Amino acid sequence: MSKLSEIGERDIVASLIRKFDPKGNYSLGDDTGILDYGKDNLLITTDTITKKTHIPKDAEPEDIGWYVAAINLSDIAAMGGHPLGMLFSLGLPTSTSANWLDRLTDGIQECCSKHRVPVLGGDTKENDNITITGIALGTVPKNQTLRRCGARPGDILAVTGQIGRGILWERDKAISQYLKVEPRLKIGQQLAESGAVTSCIDISDGLSTSTHLLAEASNTGFQVEHESIPFVPGLNQKEKLLALHYGGDFELLFTIRPDKAEQILNQEFPDCPITQIGYVTDDISVSLVKDDASIPLENKGYEHFRGR
Ligand SMILES: [Mg+2]
Known part of the structure; x- marks a missing residue:
């Protein structure tokens, strides 16, 4: 009999969803x-x-x-x-x-x-x-309900705020700053009202894992452009790569219909900026474009029970 530490949080959650919502009636994956x-x-x-x-x-x-x-x-x-x-x-x-x-x-x-x-x-x-x-x-x-499953090829991938808060905790011991998460309620409501957003998730266990979750729910792929990601200031190149997989950002990661993208990306949001960081593709891989090369963006965010 396998232990939970061998199975990991992601497979545990998947099997619980199959058990409690076998027909997908209750949105257990959102x-x-x-x-x-x-x-x-x-x-x-x-x-x-x-x-x-x-x-x-x-x-x-x-x-x-x-x-x-x-x-x-x-x-x-x-x-x-x-x-x-x-x-x-x-x-x-x-x-x-x-x-x-x-x-x-x-x-x-x-x-x-x-x-x-x-x-x-x-x-x-x-x-x-x-x-x-x-x-x-x-x-x-x-x-207006935003779910994870609506992304379509050609949609724009965007994020609120900045990425990399977890590095600030690890590196600078900025504990208070790390824990003072700002839930993006106002901007979430504005995005929902816009009718332009096709899928959305909050980044709790790392940008890479959240992008994979959107990809799985929507049955699409993603291309993420490393140079476009709005990292917290002061990260070096190595930290910027690590930050893709760190938990604790709690920013919204979402996709926008292409015909509405300009309207949303040019709109002033008083709470925090939004930034385009990639787009949805029709193959089902998640890739990272860095220095003109495309490499797989692995699903390496934090996973409970495995402790990594
Ligand atoms: Mg969440």
């Missing part, structure tokens, strides 16, 4: 689950962080609280959604100080208040490993 909610879709998502995997040593509890709220809201953003509310389940060691919990929940509250999201409830339990689960709910008009 950034959130989808339920029929009248003229809208109801979006529901959950994301867990643990001390072992996600929480850098020396992280401030306020930043951890912000992070767990933000990464859940990021999935609502990836669907073009408007958040309705959040819940949190906290598994904490009995030795945790009341002050630490107070500061953690200050961070949750700060992120939720900024995005006008009420906290609707949750749960607290003893757990030797700090384990914090967020649940986010949202809505999006049915005809």
Whole structure:
């Protein structure tokens, strides 16, 4: 019998989707689950962080609280959604100080208040490993729902903000900066309303992995132009290659219909810029164009259970 460490997160998730949604009725492969909610879709998502995997040593509890709220809201953003509310389940060691919990929940509250999201409830339990689960709910008009499966050959590939936050954590120990993820809710909603975006995902486990997920869901290929990627400032060439596979960017990666591309790429988005970084191809490979050569862009983002 195989161990989970031999199977890896991606195959585990694929087998769970086959089990719980064999006919593909519930959008289990997207950034959130989808339920029929009248003229809208109801979006529901959950994301867990643990001390072992996600929480850098020396992280401030306020930043951890912000992070767990933000990464859940990021999935609502990836669907073009408007958040309705959040819940949190906290598994904490009995030795945790009341002050630490107070500061953690200050961070949750700060992120939720900024995005006008009420906290609707949750749960607290003893757990030797700090384990914090967020649940986010949202809505999006049915005809504006952004999914991973709509990319078509000829579409433009674009990204919000900058890529490479994970390098800043590794190299500069910029822990607070790394954890202060900004969920791209406003721009996600604008993209959804535009009618120009054919697929979308948030980059949680690396640009390479997210591009592969769009490719698999849409049954298309992608060509990513390395020189066009908006990396965080100050990365050297080696770090720019590493940054393709680092988790933690939480930017939106999306495709735009070619006839609307100019309109979207020239539009001013107050929250952050968007940048064209490639296009959708009709073969099903994902490639990286660098120095006039095309090489495979391997799916090497972070994979849980394998620990890499
Ligand atoms: Mg996601």
